[in-house]
Each structure stands twice: as structure tokens, then as C-alpha cells.
Amino acid sequence: MAPPVLRRAPPPPSLTSPSPRPPPGRAGPQRGEVANRILSVGDHSRAGALAALLDPAPGGGEPFRRESSRGFVTYTGRYRGVPVSIVATLMGMANMDFVVRENRAVVDAPMAVVRLGSCGLLQPPAHLGGVAVAREALCCRRNPDAFDAPPSTPGTPEPFHLTRPIPADPALRGALAAALRAELGDSEVFEGTNVTADSFYSSQGRLSDHFDDRNGDLLDRIVERHPSALSLEMESFHLLDLARSSRGSLRAAVCAIGFAERWTNAFLEPERIRVLELAGGRAALATLVGADVPEDPLEGGEAGVWDGF
Ligand code: R1P
Numbered sequence: 486m487a488p489p490v491l492r493r494a495p496p497p498p499s500l501t502s503p504s505p506r507p508p509p510g511r512a513g514p515q516r517g518e519v520a521n522r523i524l525s526v527g528d529h530s531r532a533g534a535l536a537a538l539l540d541p542a543p544g545g546g547e548p549f550r551r552e553s554s555r556g557f558v559t560y561t562g563r564y565r566g567v568p569v570s571i572v573a574t575l576m577g578m579a580n581m582d583f584v585v586r587e588n589r590a591v592v593d594a595p596m597a598v599v600r601l602g603s604c605g606l607l608q609p610p611a612h613l614g615g616v617a618v619a620r621e622a623l624c625c626r627r628n629p630d631a632f633d634a635p636p637s638t639p640g641t642p643e644p645f646h647l648t649r650p651i652p653a654d655p656a657l658r659g660a661l662a663a664a665l666r667a668e669l670g671d672s673e674v675f676e677g678t679n680v681t682a683d684s685f686y687s688s689q690g691r692l693s694d695h696f697d698d699r700n701g702d703l704l705d706r707i708v709e710r711h712p713s714a715l716s717l718e719m720e721s722f723h724l725l726d727l728a729r730s731s732r733g734s735l736r737a738a739v740c741a742i743g744f745a746e747r748w749t750n751a752f753l754e755p756e757r758i759r760v761l762e763l764a765g766g767r768a769a770l771a772t773l774v775g776a777d778v779p780e781d782p783l784e785g786g787e788a789g790v791w792d793g794f
């Protein structure tokens with residue numbers, strides 16, 4: 486009888502997917518529909534308002550608009566003649582991750598991303614209605630392991646973990662701060678450390694009777710450990726983290742309009758919000774247009790929707 490043929494077992498199916506693409510049935514950003522200069526904003530309404538700042542389309546048409554199946558809205562056109570996209574990134578670090586990775590996958594050129602968000606403010610000189618530009622951002626995460634045991638049980642970790650800060654791209658950040666000052670005046674722009682939280686509530690020090698969050702002294706602890714901490718929001722750190730990890734293919738800077746002063750509990754009046762969003766949007770778009778990245782998003786000047794503008 487012939488000896489059995491020894492065969493190598495087939496390799497197990499890979500558990501990793503080769504590219505950051507939406508799974509079948511989910512439409513994400515498409516090649517030629519997104520520029521290598523992206524203004525990331527939190528919601529559809531802000532994105533739509535800022536899209537009105539783009540260069541007018543020939544014949545008075547609208548800029549290109551696509552809403553993905555995950556709910557991200559992208560407008561693409563030109564600003565001062567340069568291709569740009571405005572993307573509604575929605576809330577939280579997971580959404581920022583989708584937007585950056587899926588857009589990075591369909592653009593060839595190095596990219597510049599500027600975020601214009603809103604934030605809670607942690608201390609003066611920040612003040613309501615001003616814009617906080619982040620020199621750096623760190624992340625504040627609720628640590629579920631801390632809640633395994635009653636508070637102060639020996640060996641239990643701190644309920645919130647603060648990462649080390651990650652710097653913004655210095656050139657982009659400097660240009661953003663200068664453009665904001667030109668729009669709003671020196672007194673309305675402050676530079677410091679941003680804190681990106683993984684919740685609007687627990688890890689932003691908002692107290693609740695319904696949950697054991699152990700966050701009564703969280704904001705004081707943050708400011709004590711990071712005396713230049715000024716703003717508290719939910720996406721910026723992750724954008725800077727992705728830029729750092731992008732092997733040089735993406736640079737980023739972030740700013741956020743002060744919607745709330747956490748030490749006085751004052752909130753910005755709704756009428757001021759749109760005015761500040763438009764001023765911040767003009768500054769962010771001007772910064773993107775001046776960014777040191779190629780003008781053509783795709784290799785060899787391949788066409789995209791920006792060619793219609
Ligand atoms: C919370 O209300 C949201 O507002 C802030 C936070 O980061 C979070 O996304 O930013 P946006 O106004 O950009 O959404």
C-alpha cells in the first residue's frame with residue numbers, strides 16, 4: 486500500500502481584514518469623492534452650514550454630498566480653488582476612527598485633517614464662546630476594572646485613566662490658531678491641552694445618582710495633573726493618535742468652541758453657536774488650504790468630484 490501523503494493543513498482563515506473598508510452592504514467613502522484636506526465637524530447641521538462656504542459650483546449648483554450608511558455626511562468641493570471635504574464625523578472616538586481610516590483608504594495623497602468641534606471648558610483663561618486650540622490632547626477613559634470592587638478596595642485601579650498627551654501637528658496648529666485669531670480676535674482664542682473623554686457623562690465629571698461613577702473629583706484631578714488643560718470633548722485625542730500612527734501620511738490639528746464653562750455651569754446661547762461655527766469654519770478651511778500637502782488628492786491628478794467645481 487502506498488504510504489499516506491502528508492499534507493500540510495490549510496492555513497486557517499485570516500481573522501484580519503486587509504483594508505479599512507465598510508463590510509459588504511455598507512457604503513462608505515468612495516475614491517474620487519473625498520479630498521485629502523478634510524474639515525471634520527461633529528454633526529450634519531454644522532457640516533451643511535459650512536458647506537455653504539465652499540466655492541460656488543458652476544451654474545449655482547450645490548457641492549457634492551454623500552451620506553454613508555453609517556450616517557457620516559461628506560461634502561466635497563473647493564475652497565479658494567483647492568479641493569476640500571467637510572465631513573460630519575458624529576460623536577466619539579469610534580466614529581472618528583471610522584471616518585479617518587475609511588477616508589484614508591480612498592485617497593492617495595498625504596492628508597491634512599482639521600477638527601472644529603465643541604467642548605466643555607475647564608478653567609480660565611478659557612471662556613464661553615471662545616475657541617480652544619489644542620497644543621496636545623490626552624484621553625480620559627473610564628476603567629471598568631475599577632468597578633469590580635467597592636471604592637478604595639486595596640489593589641483596585643483608579644476609576645479613570647489619563648493617557649499621556651499627543652501633540653497636534655505644530656505647523657497646522659499654529660496656522661489654525663492664527664486663522665482663528667484673525668476671525669475672532671486674540672481674546673477669543675486660547676491654546677492649551679485638550680482632554681478627550683470616552684463619555685459625555687462619567688469621564689467628563691458629570692455626576693449621576695443612577696450610576697456609581699466615582700467621578701466627584703475627576704475634573705479637579707485632571708487640572709491638577711495637567712495645569713494647561715482647557716477643553717473637554719470626545720474625539721480630538723483619537724484624531725491626533727491616528728495622525729501619529731499614520732506613518733507620516735496624515736497630519737492633524739484640532740479646535741473646539743467653548744459651549745460650557747464647567748466651573749460656572751454657564752452654557753453658550755444658541756444664537757451665538759452658528760456665528761462661531763461659521764467663523765471657526767472659515768478659519769479651519771483657510772488652514773486646510775494652506776496645509777503643506779499636495780493639491781491633487783489622487784495620483785496623477787486622477788479626476789474626482791472636485792473637478793466639477
Ligand atoms: C457632545 O455633545 C459632542 O459635542 C462635542 C463632543 O466632542 C461630542 O462629539 O463635539 P461636536 O460638537 O463636534 O460633536
Ligand code: URA
Pocket residue numbers: 603604605606685689717718719744745
Ligand atoms: N461637548 C462635550 O463633549 N462636552 C461639553 O461639555 C460640551 C460639548
